[in-house]
Amino acid sequence: MDKSLKGRDYIETQDFTLQEINQLLDVAKDLKAKFHRGEPTILLPHQTVFLLFFDNSTRTRNAFEAGATQLGADAHFLDSKVTQIAHGETAKDTGLILGSMGHGIAIRHDLILDEGNKYMREVAAATEVPVMNMQCDVDHPTQTLADIMTIREIFGDDLRGRKIAVSWAYSPSYAKPLSVPQGLITLMTRMGMDVTLAHPPEYRLMDRCMKTARENANAAGTKFEVVDNMDDAFKNADIVYPKSWGPYDLMLQRRDARSDAQMKQIEEQMLSMNARYKPWICNSERMQRARKTAIYMHCLPADRNAEVTNEVIDGPQSVVFQEAENRLHTAKAIMASTMRERPFK
Numbered sequence: 001m002d003k004s005l006k007g008r009d010y011i012e013t014q015d016f017t018l019q020e021i022n023q024l025l026d027v028a029k030d031l032k033a034k035f036h037r038g039e040p041t042i043l044l045p046h047q048t049v050f051l052l053f054f055d056n057s058t059r060t061r062n063a064f065e066a067g068a069t070q071l072g073a074d075a076h077f078l079d080s081k082v083t084q085i086a087h088g089e090t091a092k093d094t095g096l097i098l099g100s101m102g103h104g105i106a107i108r109h110d111l112i113l114d115e116g117n118k119y120m121r122e123v124a125a126a127t128e129v130p131v132m133n134m135q136c137d138v139d140h141p142t143q144t145l146a147d148i149m150t151i152r153e154i155f156g157d158d159l160r161g162r163k164i165a166v167s168w169a170y171s172p173s174y175a176k177p178l179s180v181p182q183g184l185i186t187l188m189t190r191m192g193m194d195v196t197l198a199h200p201p202e203y204r205l206m207d208r209c210m211k212t213a214r215e216n217a218n219a220a221g222t223k224f225e226v227v228d229n230m231d232d233a234f235k236n237a238d239i240v241y242p243k244s245w246g247p248y249d250l251m252l253q254r255r256d257a258r259s260d261a262q263m264k265q266i267e268e269q270m271l272s273m274n275a276r277y278k279p280w281i282c283n284s285e286r287m288q289r290a291r292k293t294a295i296y297m298h299c300l301p302a303d304r305n306a307e308v309t310n311e312v313i314d315g316p317q318s319v320v321f322q323e324a325e326n327r328l329h330t331a332k333a334i335m336a337s338t339m340r341e342r343p344f345k
């Protein structure tokens with residue numbers, strides 16, 4: 001296996017060249033084929049990866065836990081609330097300590113704007129082991145790697161001229177992070193696709209991600225446009241990816257909240273804001289605006305009958321379960337490519 005990525009942090013896809021992303025995708029493809037053939041892939045024997053969560057997870061946690069087992073490594077699940085982080089232990093100290101006991105640190109810290117990515121980079125600066133981003137406020141790079149793997153499985157490696165519609169959708173459950181749409185607009189513009197982003201006015205994304213998406217599109221000769229409705233975004237799309245995220249200004253207010261009561265009040269305001277846009281649902285009529293061969297994607301969990309109807313998510317155009325399985329293969333590819341045995345050289 002190519003060892004050129006050993007020791008590298010995996011924090012944003014933008015930190016990696018296209019060649020390096022393709023290398024990770026090749027490893028994921030190989031690991032998936034071996035998984036389905038029942039072949040062992042003990043690439044990280046006796047190694048340890050710490051999985052540190054500041055938020056809930058089903059797919060990401062299990063992709064990393066099952067993936068570590070299948071690579072011959074152990075994964076330790078850490079809920080930040082029951083570690084000394086809850087008593088104020090710093091990112092630097094946490095990185096130094098976990099790094100001294102194992103071979104990799106993966107972190108999810110996604111709900112508070114301007115915190116998660118910074119935290120991960122502080123941990124990474126303190127340790128020699130690779131730090132892997134399991135979702136932050138800026139990017140969800142293990143998700144978007146699985147997404148591009150899925151898209152290539154369906155449309156092939158040459159995606160030039162394909163259109164992906166990344167759209168906001170209504171959610172009554174909670175204010176979801178911005179990192180999936182931000183990760184999609186920054187990566188897919190590099191991968192040859194034309195990207196259309198759609199959202200109501202209150203749901204803008206981080207300026208730095210919008211700037212990166214525009215620059216990536218210019219450099220790759222692809223298109224990046226922003227529209228204000230799902231119907232226009234879906235027109236002639238090959239891939240539709242409608243999902244919810246939180247209203248930007250209220251997300252900033254939540255970041256600055258000084259008490260649990262204030263935070264709860266802001267969360268209620270975010271759900272009221274979401275409810276203004278209930279018609280932003282992916283249904284069969286909207287799917288007809290996309291190409292006949294279009295696929296429906298979602299990182300999951302999806303709010304059924306709010307973000308998407310059952311007819312669409314359970315229908316023939318939906319690839320969400322293939323996409324979810326690919327989280328396993330890409331998590332394994334990232335761990336196998338970046339983690340290394342001691343002594344580090």
Ligand code: CP
Pocket residue numbers: 056057058059060061135143299300301
């Ligand atoms: N898509 C995703 O990250 O799922 P989880 O939140 O369940 O990990």
